[in-house]
Amino acid sequence: MARKTAKHPPNALPSCRHCGATIAAQGLKPHERFCKSNIERQKSRARSRQTRRSLNSLDGDVVPMDVEATSLPTFDSDLGGIPSAATNSESESDETGEIGPALPNVYLLSVPHPKNRKLLFSEIISLSHPKEASDIAEVEARRLENTLDAGRPWAPWNSLADFGYTESAVKGVLSKDIIDMQLKGLSGPWSNPGGSRITMKDYRDYKLYLAKARTLGVKFLNATVEADLWGEPKKYTFYYRDPWEWILSLVTDPGLARVSQWQSRRLYYCENGEMERYFHEPFTADRWHEVDSELPAANPLMHCWLPLHIWLDKSLVTSHVKMFPIVLRALWLPSEIRNASGNGGGVIIGFMIMVEDPGHSKNRTERQNYEFNQLKREIYQQVMEKLFETIWKKSWFGEPVRCGDDVVRNLYPGFLIESLNFEEAWSFTCCRANRAKHPCPRCLVSHEMLDCLHQFFPLRSSAAMRNVVERARCAPTAAQRDKLLMDHGLHDVPHFMWNIRFSDPYLSFIYDLLHFLEAGKWGHHLWLLTLDLLEKLGLLAEVTKRMAKFSRWRNLKHINDLATKDFTDGQTHLDILKCIVYILCEILPPKSTLIPCIRALLKCRMLLGLRVMTTSRQLVVQQCIEDYEKWCKRVSEDYDKNFKFPKQHYLIHALDDVRLKGVLRNGTTRTGEGIHQEVKQHYGQTNKRNTEAQNKQISIRDEDQEVVARTRLLIDDFFRRASQTAELSDASSDTDATNQEADVAQFKQGSARRVPKSRIPPANGENQWIFGSPLQYGDSRSYEDLHGGNNPIYRALDPRLREFLHSQFPDEYLTYEDTIMIEIFQCVYIAYQSKDDWTNAEDILRCNSNWYNSGPRYDCVLFNSDQPGVACARLRSLVRCQLPSGRVVDLAVVQNMKPNKWRPKTSWDGCVVFEEEVDLTFLLMDFVIRGALLAHAQGPSNSRRNFHYLVDVVDGDMFLRVLNAIGHVCN
Structure with a gap:
């Protein structure tokens, strides 16, 4: 609504009807035009901000570019695709002036290339609020919607059974004699008359169908x-x-x-109004x-x-x-x-x-x-x-x-x-190899500067290298030709990719993490140096013993024969790299430069191996590379180690590769x-x-x-669609109708994991955890009587449990006479949102007194706490309680880990030490974040307390959580 014109006394200057300012008569109209446009611009910006907040109502759905302007911000090409403060929205709420609820605090924004915005769509994915189940089902239905031919996706095979046998024979690499024997048996004495749906009779039929199928592929x-x-x-x-x-x-x-x-x-990546590219x-x-x-x-x-x-x-x-x-x-x-x-x-x-x-x-x-x-x-x-x-x-x-x-x-x-x-x-x-003057296939670094990780060198390009080869071929003498080629580290061979556009x-x-870092800088250099040092100090047997006792973790290889086996695969080298610092820190002489050097390399590996790389993470990587170079110089001085080799140098190109090609896992060998x-x-x-x-x-x-x-993909796709539409082909005469019905049932949508059976059902199916491996069932008092004397975990369980439940749920009004049914479990699956790539991840944790006959295993967890830093606890038991009111409560019996200021002989950046408390306490599963790996520490001399190192390198999520808990440095 326009502002009313202000009243003014006679002979006074007229005032602007928009802002109320007094203006000379000759300048009133130009001022009002400017003032009107300025006010409209401010309103437009305000509507734009409110419109961006209203996108929360989309809750992560894909937003087409051709929807109404009220549901999308516009984009300014000068800002590289970042939403600008302008919109064509004209709608406002009459009552509050608000257009809609605010944008999520944390969300992901996807912006198309400027040339294709009219044909593509922008996308906002909320990380603050999970999608509703119906939304997910709708998106999945749209994704799977297609007009795939539902007649015979297994053609040219006569039946689905024929293809199934062929698939198993090809994957199993069965020999001609075995295939021939099996097919003759299935079509003859092994089956009742008409009992087998396989129509192939022998190996000849098998090869005939494969030959027909190969004509459908690329020969x-x-x-x-x-x-x-x-x-x-x-x-x-x-x-x-x-x-x-x-x-x-x-x-x-x-x-x-x-x-x-x-x-x-x-x-x-957008958080609290700030944007960061990833x-x-x-x-x-x-x-x-x-x-x-x-x-x-x-x-x-x-x-x-x-x-x-x-x-x-x-x-x-x-x-x-x-x-x-x-x-x-x-x-x-x-x-x-x-x-x-x-x-x-x-x-x-x-x-x-x-x-x-x-x-x-x-x-x-x-x-x-x-x-x-x-x-x-x-x-x-x-x-x-x-x-x-x-x-x-x-x-x-x-x-x-x-x-x-x-x-x-x-x-x-x-x-x-x-x-x-x-x-x-x-x-x-076509570059010259290791001993060349310029051995890097990416740039013209000299051999003497291969250990320099803070300086960049001229890059090779197709045009420049083609020019060098052409000049060398025109050189008057062979000596001049060879010198020109050697000065650029090239052979006199034209490259096939020079003629392919957009290809260099x-x-x-x-940069390959497997060959250059895991099996390269670590496996062939620092690890060999570590082995030589341990052998000279006579500590190799002690390190092997401690490695064999290292805490177990899913996806982390448990190595028992560290000193007696020569490891060649990169994954084993990576697993050793993740564990070795926590062992060497108490064995090597104090202030050893080798430990911080290995730790700096490991930090580079953890960050470069992330599935998502943000701008702030790249800054941390750059700092880690500088630290690694610094410690390499110290190691070179202390242990006479030469770091002038190409795999050491190529680390300077790693971040450029991320920027140009995406994360490094896209190109790992x-x-x-x-x-x-x-x-x-x-x-x-x-x-x-x-x-x-x-x-x-x-x-x-x-x-x-x-x-x-x-x-196989065509068949799976067909049955997946058939299960969603719940109908089959009208061709009832098809001999595979019963097969189709069976496979439709097989492909019905369901839970990714079947929830283990238990005497007390879980409260709901939306918890982030699932208990598994049930052990015992009964009421809390009888369980204490039966097991309290044998296991300190359950001693005085009933009164302690009642006190805890009363403090957490005062509305239950528990009395001593009330019966609390409990069920004990030994395993828990914990789902969480990974900080690495913001997708769902899972840990499997155990609390077992004799895990696979290899001794006790009591894993640890991270949990939410009001104390700063990282909060850890050791699982001692998993308990599901059913209260008299019918409420079901999942909790864990834990030993808390208290942060301790003690540090080993040689500490490192990010060293976190916990002291394990003796007393047992209860922890609601609602507060558990994910699993954690703790490595045993010797602790101070003459101390009977239990000390542990927090292993922050089990995966990218854990590394980022600990890194940001110590001091927030990257998203």
Whole structure:
């Protein structure tokens, strides 16, 4: 409502009808126009703030961009996609002036790329209030809605039973004789007449159906490359799949199209009005955003980049035979799909040629060795060029494709991530190896500066390295050519990726936590240094003994033979790294520089291994890298350790990789290690005679696995939809009707875990915990009489329990005569929201006097407390009480952990010590947050008290909780 004009005495200056200010007559109208627009602007900003608060009513649902402007803030392109203070909303509440309730205190905001906002949607996900069950069901129903053919998803097999047997035979890698014997038995004497639904009669039928099914997938092809070595032509044949045909099979798949990410987005963590950007999948990172900015806007086709992840590594399938698989993954698919082995997962796209050495390197001259190495790199690049021949033109001009969601898009394939160990990276990028003047495949760092982690060096690029090779080939002399190449750490070989748009072989090489940190800096350097030091001090046996007694934890390997076994896998090295600090701190001499150095490396590993990386977390990582460099210099001085090696240096590129490609788990080589096992299984079914025949037979078996995985996905998808609609196909004459009914029942939606049976049912099904492994049932007084004398946990249980329940629930009015029924449990499943990626996580905790005949196990928990810092307690028993009123209460009998200021000989940043109290107390399960791992500490000399270290590195969630409890440093 406009402000009324203020009354003023005669001969006074007129006043503005908007703000009431007195203005000269000649300037009144311009002032009123400005004042009106200014007031409207302020109102608009106020409405914008209230509109953003009203988004809470959406409660985490997806918000389309074409909804009414009253439910969305606008976006300012100059702010990089952050909501601006302007909106077209005009609605206000007549009574309160409020548009709606406030935004959640904590929520996630997803902002599309500016070029695609009209075609995409913005999304707000609340982290403060969980969604209602009906909302989740509705979203799931929309996600699964599709028009998938419900006739015969198992085609070309005659029946579902035929496919089921084929799937088990392929996965079990059964031999020809076993398959033939089983099928003849199932169709003959093993079954009653007409009793088996399997229509295949023998191995011949089995192979016939697989051959038909392989025509539906991407088949292997063969090609030949050649090069000259010392005047003699060399020809090599290799097997590969057409990558573009494989890409088409993914983008045209209706099931995969529902979960594909076609454009980049920027994500923000919002808390109390402040926004912080975060990264996880590749589409959230800067490199994809840069490519989208370079691609044309929709005209009307949407232009989409299809980033690829390439992995390759030699595998030793036997003690004498090596194979060299090349694996591709589709980065526009979610990590849960692309890193799995089913439809949409990583695929063996080909096999690299293993060039055999014609002799021994010692019998050749230096020049001959160089020429032989040059041949291997030329063959390497020729194979890659032939393999990706079908995509390089499409990377520049795109290819219109009708995708599985019936939308036509112009698709541009390219490479974003290369997962390689350093040995393979030097071959892949055509760079010189470890002893070169510039050994890094990413930048031009000199060999003398490999241990410098605070200085950045000129980066390699496709254009710059191509220019170097061209200049070297034009050099007047061989010496000048070699010098120019050596000064840039290159070989005289053009790279196949130079011709592929949006693909840089040097920038795509990602930091690998497995090879560079776990099995690299730790496994091959600091761990070996630690072992040598322990052996010199005669402490190796003591460390092995303490490691064997280390507290158990789910997903943490319990190592009993630390000193007697040579560990080669990265996961074991990581488990040792997580535990070793808590053992060495009391054994090594005081103020040892090795312990804080290991701790700094471990902090880098925990932060770089997070599933989500925020801006504040990146700042903490940078500080940890600086601390690690500082302690490495101290270790180098104290123990004469040389840290000038490429894996040490590459740590400076880790944060850039996160910013450009998403979190590092997107490119870890750990996801490709399973390929080696598959190749070994395939090789076991070949004739083992020659490489070319082996590759062909392995290719066929890999095609079998791919087509079985694809068919299984179609079948599962069909039955999942059938279970939701609760109806079957009208084809009642189908011989598989009964099979369909059984599978529909199998796929009905239900709880992820069946709640264990108990004599006292839980209060409700919405608790974050589930009790398991029931032990005893009875009333509190009889249980005390039976077990109180044998177990101090239950001594005087009844009066203590009544006192606790009266203090917590005074409205129950418990008397001594009232009967309290109790049930004792030995296991609890605790669900919680992870601080790592804000998704649901779970701990399984035990309180058992003899866990699997290996002695007592009493795990610990974190719980909410009014005291600052972290509050821990040890579970001694789990009790469910049923009060006379019918109320059911779940509680734990615990021993509290009291923080203690004592520290070991050598402390470290973030060291937390607890003293275990003797007295037992009760703790409501409502206050329990999650499980915790405590490692036993020797404590002060001549002390009988029980001391423990809090192990904050069991996972990313625990690390962040402890880090922020000590002092809030990152979201």
